[in-house]
Amino acid sequence: MLRRCAESTDDELFHRLEAQTIGERAHLAETLMILGELHARRAVLPRAFPSLFVYCTQMLGYCERTAYRRIAAAKASRDFPIILELLRTGKIHLTGILLLREHLTPENHAAILARAEGASMDQLKRMAAALSPVPASPPERTRVIAVVEKKAIFGGLEVLSEPGAQSEMPLPIDLALKFRTEHIFTLGEGAEAKLTRARELLAHKFPMGDLESIVEAALDSLLDAVDPTRRKARPDCAPRAPGEQTRRIPEWVLRKVRERDGNRCASVSREGARCGERRFLQFDHIVPWSRGGRSDDPGNVRQLCAAHNRWAWRHAFVTRS
Numbered sequence: 001m002l003r004r005c006a007e008s009t010d011d012e013l014f015h016r017l018e019a020q021t022i023g024e025r026a027h028l029a030e031t032l033m034i035l036g037e038l039h040a041r042r043a044v045l046p047r048a049f050p051s052l053f054v055y056c057t058q059m060l061g062y063c064e065r066t067a068y069r070r071i072a073a074a075k076a077s078r079d080f081p082i083i084l085e086l087l088r089t090g091k092i093h094l095t096g097i098l099l100l101r102e103h104l105t106p107e108n109h110a111a112i113l114a115r116a117e118g119a120s121m122d123q124l125k126r127m128a129a130a131l132s133p134v135p136a137s138p139p140e141r142t143r144v145i146a147v148v149e150k151k152a153i154f155g156g157l158e159v160l161s162e163p164g165a166q167s168e169m170p171l172p173i174d175l176a177l178k179f180r181t182e183h184i185f186t187l188g189e190g191a192e193a194k195l196t197r198a199r200e201l202l203a204h205k206f207p208m209g210d211l212e213s214i215v216e217a218a219l220d221s222l223l224d225a226v227d228p229t230r231r232k233a234r235p236d237c238a239p240r241a242p243g244e245q246t247r248r249i250p251e252w253v254l255r256k257v258r259e260r261d262g263n264r265c266a267s268v269s270r271e272g273a274r275c276g277e278r279r280f281l282q283f284d285h286i287v288p289w290s291r292g293g294r295s296d297d298p299g300n301v302r303q304l305c306a307a308h309n310r311w312a313w314r315h316a317f318v319t320r321s
């Protein structure tokens with residue numbers, strides 16, 4: 001099998017992967033159908049399992065999360081068998097079913113599932129939220145919490161360990177308290193869109209997109225702009241001779257390219273499909289600067305995601321040479 005993979009062309013591998021995925025979906029739909037039937041029959045009880053969940057984890061080797069997800073989807077598809085067909089044909093994924101299942105009724109399920117076909121995760125989350133609206137935004141809440149931090153004393157050095165982590169070292173443990181502030185508030189759609197955009201733009205710096213890092217970076221930028229005690233003297237740009245060629249892409253070109261490419265990766269496949277990634281964006285010289293490509297021509301500059309930028313570089317400098 002490994003040898004066959006290594007000898008296959010890209011087209012053959014894509015073809016096999018797509019066929020494999022169709023098979024996987026069919027298997028999943030059938031698995032859910034069987035789980036649903038066994039659940040309805042309470043068939044695990046005579047076999048000395050207290051629940052289908054325990055049977056799935058102990059007998060089938062599912063992890064807890066998979067067991068929970070599959071049993072929940074199996075129950076939903078028992079109530080609404082159309083779910084099995086949607087999963088089998090890939091029109092909706094298991095996570096989508098889990099998001100919507102609690103809102104499905106005999107009256108609304110056909111319309112909701114039809115709207116969910118092909119929807120993105122964000123659209124599915126919005127659909128689920130719209131199906132159980134809350135009366136008003138919950139009030140903001142702030143409280144100070146103390147986090148216990150374990151410090152193991154190791155030859156005079158302090159070794160920090162995660163709260164609650166088990167230490168294998170029989171070392172004296174010092175417990176220290178660290179204070180953090182918990183803020184609970186909701187964002188309107190405008191602020192949420194800004195947060196999403198900041199996450200995309202900072203994905204190279206904070207790949208996990210954790211809220212604390214994004215908020216701290218945003219506060220740093222804000223304070224740099226408005227706090228007179230933080231304003232740094234900006235170094236003057238060195239004047240350049242007119243027409244001088246530099247690798248650095250001037251601001252007016254960056255602006256034009258951003259407008260044209262729409263802050264999305266501009267890489268286009270042979271079949272004409274555009275990547276469109278919004279994170280990890282970089283500016284790329286189409287004709288490389290080292291081969292005479294200009295930095296001051298918007299036609300020679302494009303926005304690429306980091307993966308396509310690396311790929312374009314390999315194509316220009318490794319594959320062809």
Ligand SMILES: [Zn+2]
Pocket residue numbers: 265266267275276277304305306307308
């Ligand atoms: Zn891309």
